[in-house]
Amino acid sequence: xxxxxxxxxxxxxxxxxxxxxxxxxxxxxxxxxxxxxxxxxxxxxxxxxxxxxxxxxxxxxxxxxxxxxxxxxxxxxxxxxxxxxxxxxxxxxxxxxxxxxxxxxxxxxxxxxxxxxxxxxxxxxxxxxxxxxxxxxxxxxxxxxxxxxxxxxxxxxxxxxxxxxxxxxxxxxxxxxxxxxxxxxxxxxxxxxxxxxxxxxxxxxxxxxxxxxxxxxxxxxxxxxxxxxxxxxxxxxxxxxxxxxxxxxxxxxxxxxxxxxxxxxxxxxxxxxxxxxxxxxxxxxxxxxxxxxxxxxxxxxxxxxxxxxxxxxxxxxxxxxxxxxxxxxxxxxxxxxxxxxxxxxxxxxxxxxxxxxxxxxxxxxxxxxxxxxxxxxxxxxxxxxxxxxxxxxxxxxxxxxxxxxxxxxxxxxxxxxxxxxxxxxxxxxxxxxxx
Amino acid sequence: xxxxxxxxxxxxxxxxxxxxxxxxxxxxxxxxxxxxxxxxxxxxxxxxxxxxxxxxxxxxxxxxxxxxxxxxxxxxxxxxxxxxxxxxxxxxxxxxxxxxxxxxxxxxxxxxxxxxxxxxxxxxxxxxxxxxxxxxxxxxxxxxxxxxxxxxxxxxxxxxxxxxxxxxxxxxxxxxxxxxxxxxxxxxxxxxxxxxxxxxxxxxxxxxxxxxxxxxxxxxxxxxxxxxxxxxxxxxxxxxxxxxxxxxxxxxxxxxxxxxxxxxxxxxxxxxxxxxxxxxxxxxxxxxxxxxxxxxxxxxxxxxxxxxxxxxxxxxxxxxxxxxxxxxxxxxxxxx
Amino acid sequence: xxxxxxxxxxxxxxxxxxxxxxxxxxxxxxxxxxxxxxxxxxxxxxxxxxxxxxxxxxxxxxxxxxxxxxxxxxxxxxxxxxxxxxxxxxxxxxxxxxxxxxxxxxxxxxxxxxxxxxxxxxxxxxxxxxxxxxxxxxxxxxxxxxxxxxxxxxxxxxx
Ligand code: NA
Ligand code: NA
Numbered sequence: 001x002x003x004x005x006x007x008x009x010x011x012x013x014x015x016x017x018x019x020x021x022x023x024x025x026x027x028x029x030x031x032x033x034x035x036x037x038x039x040x041x042x043x044x045x046x047x048x049x050x051x052x053x054x055x056x057x058x059x060x061x062x063x064x065x066x067x068x069x070x071x072x073x074x075x076x077x078x079x080x081x082x083x084x085x086x087x088x089x090x091x092x093x094x095x096x097x098x099x100x101x102x103x104x105x106x107x108x109x110x111x112x113x114x115x116x117x118x119x120x121x122x123x124x125x126x127x128x129x130x131x132x133x134x135x136x137x138x139x140x141x142x143x144x145x146x147x148x149x150x151x152x153x154x155x156x157x158x159x160x161x162x163x164x165x166x167x168x169x170x171x172x173x174x175x176x177x178x179x180x181x182x183x184x185x186x187x188x189x190x191x192x193x194x195x196x197x198x199x200x201x202x203x204x205x206x207x208x209x210x211x212x213x214x215x216x217x218x219x220x221x222x223x224x225x226x227x228x229x230x231x232x233x234x235x236x237x238x239x240x241x242x243x244x245x246x247x248x249x250x251x252x253x254x255x256x257x258x259x260x261x262x263x264x265x266x267x268x269x270x271x272x273x274x275x276x277x278x279x280x281x282x283x284x285x286x287x288x289x290x291x292x293x294x295x296x297x298x299x300x301x302x303x304x305x306x307x308x309x310x311x312x313x314x315x316x317x318x319x320x321x322x323x324x325x326x327x328x329x330x331x332x333x334x335x336x337x338x339x340x341x342x343x344x345x346x347x348x349x350x351x352x353x354x355x356x357x358x359x360x361x362x363x364x365x366x367x368x369x370x371x372x373x374x375x376x377x378x379x380x381x382x383x384x385x386x387x388x389x390x391x392x393x394x395x396x397x398x399x400x401x402x403x404x405x406x407x408x409x410x411x412x413x414x415x416x417x418x419x420x421x422x423x424x425x426x427x428x429x430x431x432x433x434x435x
Numbered sequence: 436x437x438x439x440x441x442x443x444x445x446x447x448x449x450x451x452x453x454x455x456x457x458x459x460x461x462x463x464x465x466x467x468x469x470x471x472x473x474x475x476x477x478x479x480x481x482x483x484x485x486x487x488x489x490x491x492x493x494x495x496x497x498x499x500x501x502x503x504x505x506x507x508x509x510x511x512x513x514x515x516x517x518x519x520x521x522x523x524x525x526x527x528x529x530x531x532x533x534x535x536x537x538x539x540x541x542x543x544x545x546x547x548x549x550x551x552x553x554x555x556x557x558x559x560x561x562x563x564x565x566x567x568x569x570x571x572x573x574x575x576x577x578x579x580x581x582x583x584x585x586x587x588x589x590x591x592x593x594x595x596x597x598x599x600x601x602x603x604x605x606x607x608x609x610x611x612x613x614x615x616x617x618x619x620x621x622x623x624x625x626x627x628x629x630x631x632x633x634x635x636x637x638x639x640x641x642x643x644x645x646x647x648x649x650x651x652x653x654x655x656x657x658x659x660x661x662x663x664x665x666x667x668x669x670x671x672x673x674x675x676x677x678x679x680x681x682x683x684x685x686x687x688x689x690x691x692x693x694x695x696x697x698x699x700x701x702x703x704x705x706x707x708x709x710x711x712x713x714x715x716x717x718x719x720x721x722x723x724x725x726x727x728x729x730x731x732x733x734x735x736x737x738x739x740x741x742x743x744x745x746x747x748x749x750x751x752x753x754x755x756x757x758x759x760x761x762x763x764x765x766x767x768x769x770x771x
Numbered sequence: 772x773x774x775x776x777x778x779x780x781x782x783x784x785x786x787x788x789x790x791x792x793x794x795x796x797x798x799x800x801x802x803x804x805x806x807x808x809x810x811x812x813x814x815x816x817x818x819x820x821x822x823x824x825x826x827x828x829x830x831x832x833x834x835x836x837x838x839x840x841x842x843x844x845x846x847x848x849x850x851x852x853x854x855x856x857x858x859x860x861x862x863x864x865x866x867x868x869x870x871x872x873x874x875x876x877x878x879x880x881x882x883x884x885x886x887x888x889x890x891x892x893x894x895x896x897x898x899x900x901x902x903x904x905x906x907x908x909x910x911x912x913x914x915x916x917x918x919x920x921x922x923x924x925x926x927x928x929x930x
Contacts, residue, residue, distance in 0.1 A: 021849040047508030252801025285836025
């Protein structure tokens with residue numbers, strides 16, 4: 001059997017196992033291990049396992065992940081998600097599709113304290129779905145708004161995706177996080193506009209029930225939760241921006257800050273606190289397991305020359321950078337439909353990294369593109385993790401409704417990708433300003 | 436390959452041996468373009484295609500930190516193994532070259548370390564075979580404030596990745612920090628460190644001039660880069676080709692590195708100087724007296740190395756004496 | 772069975788509280804280290820402390836993550852299958868998980884060496900590698916527990 005054939009078999013087994021409900025880490029690790037054993041033998045296999053697992057445990061930069069996750073968890077336990085939604089509802093509720101817009105706003109705000117899209121979807125989802133369904137919003141629009149809003153979790157910093165991407169490409173995590181700010185704000189506005197416009201075309205998506213009027217006093221006093229989060233966000237991202245601390249330090253300060261805020265607001269019981277920490281430990285557990293599995297798989301894919309074949313193919317045709325970029329986007333749309341996103345990043349970025357370097361694409365800019373593609377992946381069927389999470393927390397929403405609603409929100413994401421390709425400054429303006 | 440992978444053949448039907456070469460530099464880097472790729476072509480040409488070299492840039496097959504283990508185990512067949520990252524292995528004797536201010540150019544490294552290995556380490560390597568050695572260009576100090584004398588180093592947070600040099604900085608009054616190379620830029624920018632020790636070529640690669648406007652040209656030391664090939668792989672080759680590797684291909688890899696780093700060292704410093712000029716930065720070359728101060732702890736460091744070597748069961752003094760002899764015959768002035 | 776349950780439950784518990792302590796310590800340490808550096812007193816070896824902390828955090832998280840079914844799996848296809856097929860597939864999953872954990876534990880065991888240490892603080896790696904072995908074995912134990920349950924439920928449904 002030829003080496004390339006082994007590579008193809010390994011990839012096929014990964015997908016087979018994944019669809020048989022084998023945990024992602026195991027689906028990648030087992031074919032990776034068997035492939036390595038077959039191609040290289042026992043001794044090299046052991047060396048590879050030893051170095052992959054040790055190097056990704058004994059890792060400074062990756063400590064940013066649990067710390068940022070903890071920050072979001074603590075704020076969630078401090079009871080912010082309800083308040084965020086209420087605030088946006090008070091301000092935007094009376095607009096057409098106002099509750100959808102409030103969902104996006106609350107998601108964006110929560111995203112600026114949480115590194116994870118799944119966490120953002122889960123937390124905002126519970127309160128937003130209840131209110132939207134009660135107000136007579138269509139199930140598709142309700143589900144779509146929540147899962148789309150949830151994707152902002154990884155674009156607006158902090159973001160586990162940027163951290164993983166930065167680790168794999170050896171780019172500055174700080175710059176990547178900052179690069180997400182403007183695209184994050186833009187995408188928030190695009191999502192809001194999408195809701196507004198879709199209701200103009202199809203008024204049946206919402207009921208005629210008018211939201212009650214809210215006094216200015218109530219409006220302003222409901223902003224308190226937003227104020228706390230913005231203050232912490234400014235401290236953490238501002239600190240990175242002016243060069244006061246590194247991404248890892250910022251994560252530690254963010255978690256510590258969230259802890260203090262929860263204390264000050266008297267929302268932090270010992271039970272709450274342990275739950276926040278244990279949730280973080282679980283998240284850390286599955287993230288690192290997937291990272292290790294993916295790197296084991298990478299070893300096999302690398303030595304089977306799959307990456308070189310891909311690069312040779314792209315360059316042999318002497319395609320223009322734009323066409324190659326387009327092919328990369330299409331590849332991620334396909335992979336994103338059927339793969340776990342974290343695994344997708346760790347496995348594919350090393351493969352396309354040489355191509356990106358040869359094309360001299362800016363890797364910070366490309367990081368933003370990748371995160372947007374991951375956002376699409378999170379809401380596209382059949383494997384759309386955000387949709388699964390929402391289904392998990394809200395029984396009455398059917399997966400088919402959620403996926404139907406989420407399709408609409410791919411338009412603004414694709415629009416933003418196009419804009420970023422034409423105007424890279426959208427992503428690079430802020431990070432280039434840094435000192 | 437042990438696993439019964441069907442091997443390809445050349446046009447005239449002889450078996451093709453595939454050699455995977457791990458390179459930590461990026462595909463577009465001078466190292467890849469001027470060393471790895473030309474070497475791969477050279478080997479393929481000289482063996483009439485019997486050996487096929489696959490170059491894996493960007494450390495795709497594994498980080499330098501585990502390279503010794505990886506080559507020995509055959510995770511890949513060939514790669515560089517910096518002794519500074521393998522202090523606790525059989526490579527320990529080669530850390531003698533990390534002692535500051537002794538080895539100051541790739542040329543000296545290639546000459547001196549090759550002879551040192553011949554003398555003391557011939558039988559040390561079993562699973563991996565030592566094929567040749569060169570080094571990076573010299574390490575200089577890049578800082579956010581001008582450093583002209585040892586006093587300027589006082590309480591400065593200074594980063595390096597090699598234990599011996601960290602020790603030197605400690606003795607010179609600085610606060611040593613150990614950082615990953617990829618964190619250098621950000622750490623200077625954020626004030627995690629005030630200065631870093633690195634090669635001029637590397638500093639330009641990471642654009643350190645943007646965040647550290649001062650360079651002090653102290654020629655601290657080079658990073659020695661021994662080139663290893665997996666022994667099983669060599670033994671699997673036809674005798675004639677194996678001999679070609681030992682006599683020609685191994686030294687060739689070292690020659691290409693020496694060529695690259697020698698020509699780019701001076702150029703690298705010039706590029707840095709150009710880059711920092713507009714921002715009021717400068718490259719400073721310390722006077723002879725100032726250099727004496729920087730070098731003051733060297734004698735002590737040589738003793739430390741000897742003690743450490745003795746502790747690990749080597750004859751440290753004998754190694755150091757011979758090393759000094761080699762250095763002096765290569766024209767290096769060794770501090771007395 | 773109940774004894775096995777209890778023992779494994781205890782191991783998971785110990786692991787998760789180790790992670791708990793380490794994560795809280797890391798939060799405080801990173802925050803303080805950043806402040807201290809800002810004030811001009813960098814903590815020597817802070818990076819290595821965090822690196823070792825990460826190893827401990829991961830060690831503690833693996834079994835706990837398995838125990839709470841938090842390792843991500845994709846159920847969209849299998850969820851629609853008849854119960855007994857699902858259980859058969861679960862058994863396969865669990866056996867693969869156990870196999871993976873033992874391979875990793877075995878590799879760390881045979882490659883264990885007592886010399887390697889960190890660059891700056893010269894803290895030896897081996898105690899942490901031993902803990903990694905324990906972490907992966909604990910993960911395997913939880914999977915074994917689940918495997919036993921799966922086999923039992925399969926027996927019941929076919930009887
Ligand atoms: Na976020
Ligand atoms: Na998807």
